[in-house]
Amino acid sequence: MEQVIGKLYVVATPIGNLADISPRALDVLRQVDLIAAEDTRHSARLMAEYSIKTPLKAYHDHNEEYQSGILVEKLLGGQNIALISDAGTPLINDPGYRLLSAVHDADIKVIPIPGANAAISLLSVSGLAVNSFTFEGFPPVKSQQRKDYYAKWLKSPHAHVFYESSHRIVDSLNDALSVLGADRMVAMGREITKTFETIKRCTLDELYEFVIGDNNQQKGEFVIVIGRAEVDESEADGEIREMLEKVLPIVSVKQASQVVASLTGQKKNKIYQIALEMQKD
Numbered sequence: 001m002e003q004v005i006g007k008l009y010v011v012a013t014p015i016g017n018l019a020d021i022s023p024r025a026l027d028v029l030r031q032v033d034l035i036a037a038e039d040t041r042h043s044a045r046l047m048a049e050y051s052i053k054t055p056l057k058a059y060h061d062h063n064e065e066y067q068s069g070i071l072v073e074k075l076l077g078g079q080n081i082a083l084i085s086d087a088g089t090p091l092i093n094d095p096g097y098r099l100l101s102a103v104h105d106a107d108i109k110v111i112p113i114p115g116a117n118a119a120i121s122l123l124s125v126s127g128l129a130v131n132s133f134t135f136e137g138f139p140p141v142k143s144q145q146r147k148d149y150y151a152k153w154l155k156s157p158h159a160h161v162f163y164e165s166s167h168r169i170v171d172s173l174n175d176a177l178s179v180l181g182a183d184r185m186v187a188m189g190r191e192i193t194k195t196f197e198t199i200k201r202c203t204l205d206e207l208y209e210f211v212i213g214d215n216n217q218q219k220g221e222f223v224i225v226i227g228r229a230e231v232d233e234s235e236a237d238g239e240i241r242e243m244l245e246k247v248l249p250i251v252s253v254k255q256a257s258q259v260v261a262s263l264t265g266q267k268k269n270k271i272y273q274i275a276l277e278m279q280k281d
Contacts, residue, residue, distance in 0.1 A: 006033070006075040008103050009082040010096070012089040012115025016193035018049050020116045026050055028113055033079040036071055038086045038095060059083065061095050068099040075108050082113075089117040093137045093163060118192050118223045119161045126187035127201045128159055128227040136162035143175055150179040155229050157264060164222040173208045176226065180204060185227035191220040237274065240264060244275050253279065 009028045014020040029035060029052050036059035037043035043056055059067050071081055085094035103110055123130045139146045139162060153160050164172050176186075182205035190198040198217060200210060204226075211217045240260055247256045253275045260275075261268040 003076075004078040005108055006078050006080045007109045007111055008071075008075060008099075009080070009111045009113055010090050010100070011082045011084050011113040012117065013043075013046060013084050013087060014193065015087040015116045015118050015121070016191065016197075018046060020193055021046075021050075022113070022115055025113045025115055026052070029054060029082055029084075031080070032082045034071075034074065035082045035084060036067070036099070037084050042086050043084060054082075059095065059099070064095050064098050068102050071099055072102050072106055072108070075103065076106065087116070087118075089115065092117060092119065092135070116193070118163070118189065118221070121192050122187060122189035122199070122223040122225055123159070123161055125189075125199055126159075126225045126227075128185055128187055128225055130159045130161075130225070132157070132228075133159040133161055133225075136160055138163050138165070139168075139172055141168070143171065146172060146175045147179050150176050150226075153226055153229070154180060157228050157266065159228050160226045162224055162226075164224055166219050166222070169218055169222050170208075170212055173204070173211060173224075177204050177208050180226065184229075187225040187227075189223040190217060192223065194220070196220065240266060240271055240274055241278065244271070244278055248275060248278065 009032060011025050011028055013025070029047075029050075032054060035043070035054050035056050037056050038060050040056040040058050046052075047054070047056070057067070059071070075081060083090050083096055083099065085091075085096070088094075090096045091100065100110065119135055123133060136149075139149050182203060184204045185201070186204050186207050187201045188198065188207055188211075190196075196216070200207060202210070243260045243263065244256055247259055251259070253272065257268050257272040257275055260266070260271050264271075
């Protein structure tokens with residue numbers, strides 16, 4: 001008789017407003033044999049709201065390695081399991097890597113159930129150019145390390161999104177301001193989807209003044225988007241040409257354009273045209 005193996009569902013849950021959960025997610029949470037939750041007490045409120053009776057099992061940073069083995073055994077034994085975090089999409093700055101790694105290694109089917117995510121929510125309403133971006137988790141705790149962290153973005157052609165805590169938001173913005181300058185465009189999301197939600201798009205110095213000028217804006221959970229640097233076109237073209245000079249003798253024009261586009265964040269079509277012109281010269 002063929003062994004029946006369970007499935008692991010990675011289920012996004014609300015980040016604040018309990019209505020922000022899909023019917024599909026609710027069906028999965030009701031139908032699986034077990035829900036692995038970052039904090040069972042926190043998740044119990046969501047389960048109570050939707051009358052979900054599925055057993056909860058704690059899966060968090062402190063027991064992740066031990067519990068991963070147990071959960072994989074249950075999956076191999078035929079049980080279906082849902083993984084949820086305290087809020088939002090699991091594994092985005094939350095526990096779960098060890099479990100997902102072990103599940104893939106065991107050839108167990110993984111099914112994503114998409115939904116809320118604080119970083120993506122702010123990116124979508126930021127009013128900044130976010131066609132390319134990096135997610136940075138939380139900045140370092142110490143000021144000098146934070147400044148070094150922000151310095152990497154000084155000339156970046158990409159947007160950068162990260163989380164910050166209420167007790168470090170002022171110092172973190174101050175460090176960003178000292179490194180990136182007053183005029184850098186940014187967006188802040190505070191308490192996204194919750195009662196006192198704030199969405200603010202402005203320059204970095206305006207955001208800093210806004211936050212220090214209102215104690216209420218220093219409370220809650222924060223997502224920040226640092227807009228991409230303004231690129232001098234002539235300087236950017238010069239950088240593109242320098243890179244192309246190094247790679248064109250090795251690879252095709254198309255491949256060279258792809259490589260340089262990935263490194264600079266510039267449009268591939270533009271780089272391709274520059275590469276063609278260089279070959280004619």
